[in-house]
Amino acid sequence: MYAxxxxxxxxxxxxxxxxxxxxxxxxxxxxxxxxxxxxAWYAPVNIPRTLLNGIADEPTVLRAIGRLSAYNMITTHExxxxxxxxxxxxxxxxxxxxxxRAAEDIAAGLTQAxxxxxxxxxxxxxxxxxxxxxxxxxxxxxxxxxxxxTADSDTVTTALVLLQLGRFLSDQGRLTExxxxxxxxxxxxxxxxxxxxxxxxxxxxxxxxxxxxAGDASRAIxxxxxxxxxxxxxxxADHPETVGARSNLAQVYLAxxxxxxxxxxxxxxxxxxxxxSGADHPNTLAxxxxxxAAYQDAGDASRAIxxxxxxxxxxxxxxxxxxxxxxxxxxxxxxxxxxAGDASRAIxxxxxxxxxxxxxxxADHPETxxxxxxxxxxxxxxxxxxRAIxxxxxxxxxxxxxxxVDHxxxxxxxxxxxxxxxxxxxxxRAIxxxxxxxxxxxxx
Numbered sequence: 001m002y003a004x005x006x007x008x009x010x011x012x013x014x015x016x017x018x019x020x021x022x023x024x025x026x027x028x029x030x031x032x033x034x035x036x037x038x039x040a041w042y043a044p045v046n047i048p049r050t051l052l053n054g055i056a057d058e059p060t061v062l063r064a065i066g067r068l069s070a071y072n073m074i075t076t077h078e079x080x081x082x083x084x085x086x087x088x089x090x091x092x093x094x095x096x097x098x099x100x101r102a103a104e105d106i107a108a109g110l111t112q113a114x115x116x117x118x119x120x121x122x123x124x125x126x127x128x129x130x131x132x133x134x135x136x137x138x139x140x141x142x143x144x145x146x147x148x149x150t151a152d153s154d155t156v157t158t159a160l161v162l163l164q165l166g167r168f169l170s171d172q173g174r175l176t177e178x179x180x181x182x183x184x185x186x187x188x189x190x191x192x193x194x195x196x197x198x199x200x201x202x203x204x205x206x207x208x209x210x211x212x213x214a215g216d217a218s219r220a221i222x223x224x225x226x227x228x229x230x231x232x233x234x235x236x237a238d239h240p241e242t243v244g245a246r247s248n249l250a251q252v253y254l255a256x257x258x259x260x261x262x263x264x265x266x267x268x269x270x271x272x273x274x275x276x277s278g279a280d281h282p283n284t285l286a287x288x289x290x291x292x293a294a295y296q297d298a299g300d301a302s303r304a305i306x307x308x309x310x311x312x313x314x315x316x317x318x319x320x321x322x323x324x325x326x327x328x329x330x331x332x333x334x335x336x337x338x339x340a341g342d343a344s345r346a347i348x349x350x351x352x353x354x355x356x357x358x359x360x361x362x363a364d365h366p367e368t369x370x371x372x373x374x375x376x377x378x379x380x381x382x383x384x385x386x387r388a389i390x391x392x393x394x395x396x397x398x399x400x401x402x403x404x405v406d407h408x409x410x411x412x413x414x415x416x417x418x419x420x421x422x423x424x425x426x427x428x429r430a431i432x433x434x435x436x437x438x439x440x441x442x443x444x
Contacts, residue, residue, distance in 0.1 A: 020100070022071050022073065023100045025071065026067055026068070026071065026073075029063060029064055029067050031055060031056050031060050031061060031063070031064035032064040032067050032068050033100065033105070034055050034056070034064070034108075034109070034112070035052055035055060035061065035064045035065060035068060036068060036073060036074070036083075036087075036091055036109075037091055037092075037105060037106055037108070037109025037112075038051075038052060038055060038109045038112045038113045038116065039052075039074065039081060039083050039088070039091075039113075040083070040087075040088040040089075040091035040092045040106075040109060040113075041088075041092065041109060041110050041113040041114075041144065041145050041148055042083075042088075042113060042140075042141040042144050042145070043140040043141050043143065043144040044082060044083050044084065044085050044088060044144075045080075045082045046080050046082070046137070046140070047080060047081040047082065047083070047141065048079060048080060048120075048137055048138075049065070049079045049080065049081060050079075050116075050120060051113070051116045051117060051120065051141065052065070052081075052116065053116060053119065054112060054115050054116045054119060055112060055116075065081065073087060074087075091106070091109075092106060092109075092148060093106075094106055110145075110149065111155075113145060114145065114155065114157050114158050114161060115157060117138060117141060117142060117145065117161050118157045118160055118161050120134065120138060121134070121135070121138055121142075121161060121164045121165065122160065122164065124164065124168075126164065126167045126168035126171050127171060127324050127325070128324075129324070129360055129361060131168075132168075132172075135165070135168045138165070139165060139168075139169070142161055142162070142165050142181075143177075145158075145161075146162070146181070146184065151184050151187055151188055152191070154184065154188035154191075154192075155188075155192065156188075156189070156192055156193065156199070158188060159184075159185045159188040159189045159192070159199070159203065160185075160199075162181040162182070162184050162185035162188070163181075163182065163185040163202070163203050163206060165181055166178045166179075166180075166181035166182035166185060166206065166207075166210065167182075167206055169181065170182070170206075170209070170210040170213055171366075172365065172366065173365075173366035173369075173402050173403045173407075175210060175213060175214045175403070175404075175407070176404070178210050179207070179210050179211070179214065182203065182206050182207040182210050183207060185203045185206075185207075186200065186203040186204050186206075186207050189203045195230075196230065196234050198234070198235060198241065201227060201230055201231050201234065201235070201241055201245075202241060204223060204226075204227045204230075205224070205227045205231070205241060205244060205245050205248065207223065208220050208223040208224040208227055208245075208248060209248050211223065212224075212248060212251060212252045212255065214407070214408070215255070215407070215408030215444070217252055217255065217256050220248075220252045221249070221252050221253075221256075224245060224248050224249040224252060225249060227245045228242065228245040228246055228249055231245050237272070238272060238275075238276045240277075240283060243269055243272055243273060243276075243283065243287075244283075246265055246268070246269050247265075247266070247269050247286070247287060247290055249265060250262045250263075250265035250266045250269065250290065250294070251290065253265070254293070254294055254297055259294060259297055259298045262294050262297075263291070263294045263295070263298065266287065266290050266291040266294050267291060269287045269290070269291075270284070270287040270288055270291050273287045279314075280314065280318050282318070282319065282325070285311060285314055285315055285318065285319075285325070286325065288307060288310070288311045288314075289308075289311045289315075289325075289328065289329055289332065291307065292304050292307035292308045292311060292332065292336075293332055295307065296308075296332070296335070296336045296339065301336060301339060301340040304336045305333070305336050305337065305340060308329065308332050308333040308336050309333060311329045311332075312326070312329040312330055312333055315329050321356075322356065322360050324360070324361065324367065327353055327356055327357055327360065327361075327367065328367065330349060330352070330353045330356075331349075331350070331353045331357075331367075331370065331371055331374060333349060334346045334349035334350045334353060334374065334378070335350075335374055335377075337349065338350075338374075338377065338378050338381050343378065343381050343382040344382070346378045346381070347375070347378045347379065347382060350371065350374050350375040350378045351375060353371050353374075353375075354368070354371040354372060354375050357371050363398075364398060364401070364402050366399075366402065366403060366409070369395055369398045369399050369402065369403075369409070369413075370409065372391055372394055372395040372398065373391070373392065373395035373399075373409075373412070373413050373416060375391055376388045376389075376391035376392040376395060376416065376420070377416060379391065380392075380416075380419075380420055380423060385420055385423045385424045386424075388420050388423075389417070389420045389421070389424060392413065392416055392417040392420050393417060395413045395416075396410065396413040396414055396417050399413050405440075406440065406444045408444070411437055411440055411441055411444065414433060414436070414437045414440075415434070415437045415441075417433065418430045418433035418434045418437060421433065
């Protein structure tokens with residue numbers, strides 16, 4: 001587009017001349033070109049100024065930003081920067097003979113952009129709510145980076161960024177985006193590092209975990225079985241990634257109803273975690289929680305409830321009462337009590353968990369939506385269908401909006417709601433909804 005406008009009429013030639021004159025004026029501030037070529041790879045608006053930290057020292061970067069802003073090449077607002085899309089597109093496009101758009105300088109801008117995002121994201125913990133604001137601010141810029149490049153140009157740093165963001169998005173229920181990033185991360189690491197590199201195994205394991213969360217057992221199980229075999233061969237049976245792969249595989253078996261294969265894997269994982277990491281390590285607590293959930297799914301409440309209680313006490317002591325994993329344990333204990341017939345204890349726990357998750361995670365987090373659906377089930381089990389139906393409806397609406405209409409949890413919410421309609425005597429609505437849910441479950 002830029003080349004064609006240069007060959008057009010007077011207006012287009014004027015635009016091209018202004019462009020060159022502006023950049024020529026900024027030659028005495030070399031960092032200005034570096035800043036512009038880095039900004040070109042991000043989303044056009046709300047670019048955190050911290051994503052330019054790696055270019056030069058702060059005074060040099062601030063002077064470059066000031067000059068670009070003075071010439072209207074960029075717009076600044078507090079700690080954020082915006083760039084017009086056409087400016088970005090031209091800056092990213094090499095042109096022979098144009099000293100402002102040399103291919104090697106544009107490539108250096110891309111490398112710098114990826115490095116700056118990596119610096120901002122690499123230390124973040126995707127399960128920690130305190131990190132979510134930064135993840136959400138960075139997500140549009142990672143999306144822009146990947147949209148403007150192809151997987152065959154990805155570096156090890158790009159793959160790391162994609163892995164980090166993919167894990168966060170999976171945890172937030174944005175599974176389509178997450179799986180796309182994790183697939184690209186795995187492919188890029190296989191190409192650059194090889195199939196047996198530990199980082200490649202991490203990307204493949206994270207991708208399989210996202211498949212599991214999405215309910216796609218047909219893709220999760222063979223990938224996890226392969227990853228588990230590779231991790232055991234390359235890293236050893238006691239390596240955290242091997243233990244994590246075994247746990248993920250057991251969870252897929254559990255989700256598909258294969259309790260007989262799931263429980264021995266969970267028991268082996270717990271024994272290994274206690275031996276290698278200690279009784280209080282978060283991985284050990286997670287393994288204990290998973291085993292309790294497996295006992296629960298197997299209908300063994302006598303083993304599930306005491307184990308859930310022990311895990312909850314340990315997580316409150318080690319992680320704190322508001323940690324997302326602690327809230328998971330509290331929700332799991334409540335669900336086990338409900339299944340065991342202790343409706344009053346279940347409801348008390350579920351009401352508290354829902355309030356805590358809304359406060360800590362937000363009203364639309366997938367785990368908050370799970371709590372809403374679980375509390376509705378608690379009310380229904382206690383015979384209070386009048387309170388159950390509005391909660392089921394809210395959980396279904398939230399899951400459709402956040403997770404999508406075909407997500408397994410959304411289908412569960414719709415089936416639960418249909419059951420509540422049936423309990424309330426509204427058989428017409430129950431049948432209509434169940435017919436639709438059945439068709440969707442068979443399809444999905």
